[in-house]
Amino acid sequence: MSELVPNQSRPAPAPIEHAHRRADHDPRIAKRVERQVATMFGASALLAILFVVAYVAIDPSVLIGLPVVGTTSALNIAMGLTMGGSILLIGTGAIHWAKKLMPDVEVVEERHEFKSSDEDKAALAETFAIGADESGFVKRPLIRRTLLGAMALFPIPLVVMLRDLGPDSIENRFHTMWRSGMRLLQDVTYEPIKAADIPIGNLINAVPEGMHELEEEDGNLNERAKSVIIVVRISPDKLVSQQGGTPDAPWDYNGVVAYSKVCTHVGCPISLYEQRTHHLLCPCHQSTFDLADSGRVVFGPAARRMPQLGITVDSEGYLVARGDFAEPVGPSFWERS
Amino acid sequence: MAQLAQFRRHRLAGLFVMILALAITAIAYTIISSSTDRVSAAVASETTVERGKALFAEGCSSCHGLQAEGTTDGPSLIGVGAASVDFQVSSGRMPMAGQGVQAMRKAPVYNEEEIAALAAYVASLAPGPAIPTDEELDTSTASLSEGNELFAVNCAQCHNFAGEGGALTQGKYAPNLMVATDRQVIEAMLTGPQNMPVFKTLSADQKKAILKYVQYLRTASNPGGADLGRIGPVTEGLFMWTAGFGLLIAFAIWIGVKAK
Numbered sequence: 001m002s003e004l005v006p007n008q009s010r011p012a013p014a015p016i017e018h019a020h021r022r023a024d025h026d027p028r029i030a031k032r033v034e035r036q037v038a039t040m041f042g043a044s045a046l047l048a049i050l051f052v053v054a055y056v057a058i059d060p061s062v063l064i065g066l067p068v069v070g071t072t073s074a075l076n077i078a079m080g081l082t083m084g085g086s087i088l089l090i091g092t093g094a095i096h097w098a099k100k101l102m103p104d105v106e107v108v109e110e111r112h113e114f115k116s117s118d119e120d121k122a123a124l125a126e127t128f129a130i131g132a133d134e135s136g137f138v139k140r141p142l143i144r145r146t147l148l149g150a151m152a153l154f155p156i157p158l159v160v161m162l163r164d165l166g167p168d169s170i171e172n173r174f175h176t177m178w179r180s181g182m183r184l185l186q187d188v189t190y191e192p193i194k195a196a197d198i199p200i201g202n203l204i205n206a207v208p209e210g211m212h213e214l215e216e217e218d219g220n221l222n223e224r225a226k227s228v229i230i231v232v233r234i235s236p237d238k239l240v241s242q243q244g245g246t247p248d249a250p251w252d253y254n255g256v257v258a259y260s261k262v263c264t265h266v267g268c269p270i271s272l273y274e275q276r277t278h279h280l281l282c283p284c285h286q287s288t289f290d291l292a293d294s295g296r297v298v299f300g301p302a303a304r305r306m307p308q309l310g311i312t313v314d315s316e317g318y319l320v321a322r323g324d325f326a327e328p329v330g331p332s333f334w335e336r337s
Numbered sequence: 338m339a340q341l342a343q344f345r346r347h348r349l350a351g352l353f354v355m356i357l358a359l360a361i362t363a364i365a366y367t368i369i370s371s372s373t374d375r376v377s378a379a380v381a382s383e384t385t386v387e388r389g390k391a392l393f394a395e396g397c398s399s400c401h402g403l404q405a406e407g408t409t410d411g412p413s414l415i416g417v418g419a420a421s422v423d424f425q426v427s428s429g430r431m432p433m434a435g436q437g438v439q440a441m442r443k444a445p446v447y448n449e450e451e452i453a454a455l456a457a458y459v460a461s462l463a464p465g466p467a468i469p470t471d472e473e474l475d476t477s478t479a480s481l482s483e484g485n486e487l488f489a490v491n492c493a494q495c496h497n498f499a500g501e502g503g504a505l506t507q508g509k510y511a512p513n514l515m516v517a518t519d520r521q522v523i524e525a526m527l528t529g530p531q532n533m534p535v536f537k538t539l540s541a542d543q544k545k546a547i548l549k550y551v552q553y554l555r556t557a558s559n560p561g562g563a564d565l566g567r568i569g570p571v572t573e574g575l576f577m578w579t580a581g582f583g584l585l586i587a588f589a590i591w592i593g594v595k596a597k
Contacts, residue, residue, distance in 0.1 A: 021596050063558050073560035080562075099596040186538060188486045193538060203534030205490045232534065271494045274505060274532035281506050283494065288506055299506070 023100050033100040040093030047086035054078035170335050174328050176208075176227040178309060183209040184231060184258065184319040192318040193231065195253050201275035204231040205261065208321070226329055228261040229309055230271045231319065232291060234278055240293040243308040244326055251310035251322065258309040258321075259295050260329040263287055265302040267331045280306065304332060389458025392451055396432055405462055410436065417528065418465020419456035424524035426452045428517065430531075438508040439531060442516065466527040473541060474519045476549040484550030487543055491536060499567035500554045505532065514551050522548050 023030040058075040065071050137144055183192045187205040190212050198204070208227050214220035236255040245251035259280070261269050268284040278292035287300030295306030307329050310322035328336055394403060400411030407413030414422070425431040426447055430440035447455065456468060489498065495511035497503045502513040509532055514522060526544050529535035536544070565572040 019595075019597075063560070069559075069563040071558040072562055073558075076560060076562065095592055099592075104596070187490045188483075189543065197538055199535050199537050201529045201535045202537050203491075204538050271491075272505060273534050274509065275529055275534045276532050277506070279506060283503070286506075 018106065021100065021104065024104075030101060033096070037093045037097045037101070040089045040096065044086045044089035044093065047082045047089065051079060051082035051086065054082060172222075173330075173333055173335070175324055176329060177211065177223050178208050178227055178321045178324045180321060180323045181314065182321045183314070184229070184311065184321065185209055185211075187228070194317050195256055195313045195319050196317055198231070198233045198256055200233050200235050200255065202233050203271065203273050203275070205229075205271055206231050206258070226262070228269060229258045230261050230273065230280070231256060231258045231311075232273055232275070232278075233257075234292050238278065238292050243294050243305070244310055245322075249310075249312070249322070251308060253312055253319065256311065256319065257291060258311045258319075259289075259291055260307045260309065260325065262330040263302060264297075264304040264306060264329075264331060265300070385454045385457045386461050387458075388451075389454035389456070389461075392447070392455050393458055396446075397455070400433075405459060414459050414462070416463040416465045417459060419460040419468045420466040420524040421528040421530065422456040422459045423452060423468045424521050424528060424530055426455060428521055439510065442512060466524075469520055469523045469527070473545070474523060474548070476519075476545050476552060479542065479545040479549040481546070481549050481553055483543070484546035484548070484553075487539065487547050488550045491539070492547065495533075497568060499557075499564075500551055501567050503568075515555050517551075519548055519552070522551055 023033050054075065058078055060073065060075050062074040063071050064074045064077065066077070069077075132138060184204075184206045185192055185208070187207050190207075192209075193204060193206065206229050207224065211220065211223060211227060214223060233254075233256045236252075239252060239255060239257070242251045242257065251257070261271055263270050263282040263284065265282065265285055265287045268282050270280060270282040270284075272281040272283060273279075273291070274281070278290055279298065280289045280291055280295075282288070282300065282302070285301050287302035288298045289302070289306040290296045290298050291306070295308055297303070297305060307325045307327050309325055311319050312322055314320045393401075393405065397405075397414075400408060401414050402408050402411075405414040422431075425440070427445055427449075429443035429445045432446060433440045434443070445452070459465075460467070488500075492500075492514075495503060495505065496514055497511075500514035502511045504510050511533070517525070523544055524530075525533060526536040526539065526547070539547070559567075565576060
């Protein structure tokens with residue numbers, strides 16, 4: 001076994017000698033560097049002018065094809081290159097100048113003491129005492145106390161205004177605008193949906209009847225955010241379970257089922273429906289729901305199943321709701337049991 | 338030989354060998370997979386349906402059954418319609434190269450006339466969606482803005498806002514629409530291939546509007562610069578984290594290096 005022996009043969013590191021730059025002792029090289037720096041600054045000025053020229057001269061609708069980038073706006077490319085180059089050349093010129101021509105003598109600067117001198121501290125204490133005395137802050141307790149009271153109450157209005165960030169009423173979270181007999185309309189076109197037109201595997205993004213007639217002051221965005229649904233038709237023998245309904249009044253209509261479109265995790269609208277697996281996937285955090293089995297969570301961070309909307313058809317054969325959702329839609333919240 | 342031995346010690350020799358090995362693997366895979374895809378189809382018959390039946394028996398029945406009734410390896414094709422056959426075969430998804438989570442787009446194995454025969458045969462088994470006519474693909478009067486809205490609500494969730502496609506569960510994915518033909522786009526909405534849902538409740542005009550938007554996306558320019566795959570913050574962020582920060586680091590090193 002060998003023993004560890006301190007290595008005493010290595011000499012202490014020699015101080016590094018200051019190496020002078022070539023421009024320091026060769027005036028021709030210094031002159032060349034000077035020209036290089038001046039060229040960069042000059043080119044920067046030229047590019048700045050070219051930017052203005054490009055802005056005026058190039059039609060914004062002109063497109064050019066570039067390798068890698070593809071077809072893009074000539075004006076954007078020209079403005080980007082000229083302005084970017086102009087700024088970059090000022091920077092590179094300044095650095096080149098500092099590195100090659102400015103003195104590179106090494107300087108040691110000692111740290112000064114952080115503490116103020118005793119005279120300064122005494123002078124400050126004296127000024128403070130005079131100020132406190134002259135203002136009457138100590139002598140006039142009425143002013144002092146009312147001021148402190150005002151300062152204490154001042155933040156309260158700001159805190160109260162935070163209430164506006166919350167919901168109008170917690171009750172709103174438990175209900176949507178769906179009512180019994182309300183027709184399901186296709187989103188965007190607002191056409192009613194004939195149950196007989198829906199083949200197995202079909203997907204429809206739908207909203208409640210009358211939603212598009214709500215105005216913004218009636219809260220149409222909030223209503224839309226809560227009441228959007230997706231409608232799919234699953235082969236009835238593949239439907240394992242549903243969230244409600246009786247054999248006489250099932251929540252599906254011949255395998256057509258309706259579910260909320262709002263993820264129960266953090267509320268992303270989801271309609272990534274895979275017709276063969278009946279799975280509904282949320283692109284935000286990969287929560288996956290099985291629409292053939294009561295909207296059960298099969299994967300991901302969602303803690304609650306996707307709420308189902310009971311549906312049937314009206315006398316004309318159009319899909320209508322059996323009522324509102326039986327449970328709150330969207331993410332969990334504090335008051336929800 | 339001595340030169341080769343010297344090259345072996347070159348610092349780039351490892352990289353060279355790796356690239357060579359990758360290239361050989363890629364070429365070998367292409368040759369093998371294309372040779373298994375090819376199905377000889379030299380059967381002639383009197384009517385299109387009969388010809389389709391013969392082609393079907395030869396190229397499709399091993400998975401879909403001799404009467405297209407389906408087996409454990411493939412679904413029944415009774416009632417899927419001509420549109421479904423045309424979509425699957427013209428996009429090269431059928432015949433599949435091998436069983437997997439999803440049939441992938443590749444060069445079609447059959448020519449147009451053979452695809453028409455296969456479609457006619459499957460359509461003769463039971464009624465189903467027909468292949469869209471040229472009139473049904475004519476988007477000259479369709480509304481681009483309506484197409485945009487319909488696409489955003491019905492298609493973008495899986496195929497991405499720019500039609501570039503995206504991931505689904507367990508290795509499945511929504512394909513890129515930029516390489517699909519007009520006919521395939523309409524056929525997909527009619528038939529719901531693989532895990533895509535059917536969009537039968539959208540009217541013919543609404544489907545046309547969606548097609549018009551897809552056509553627009555195919556030729557849309559990128560006024561803001563490189564599209565980076567049009568998949569949003571993932572590639573854009575990756576680009577800035579690598580190229581952008583790389584450039585900043587290079588400048589920082591240049592500023593810090595002592596001048597000679």
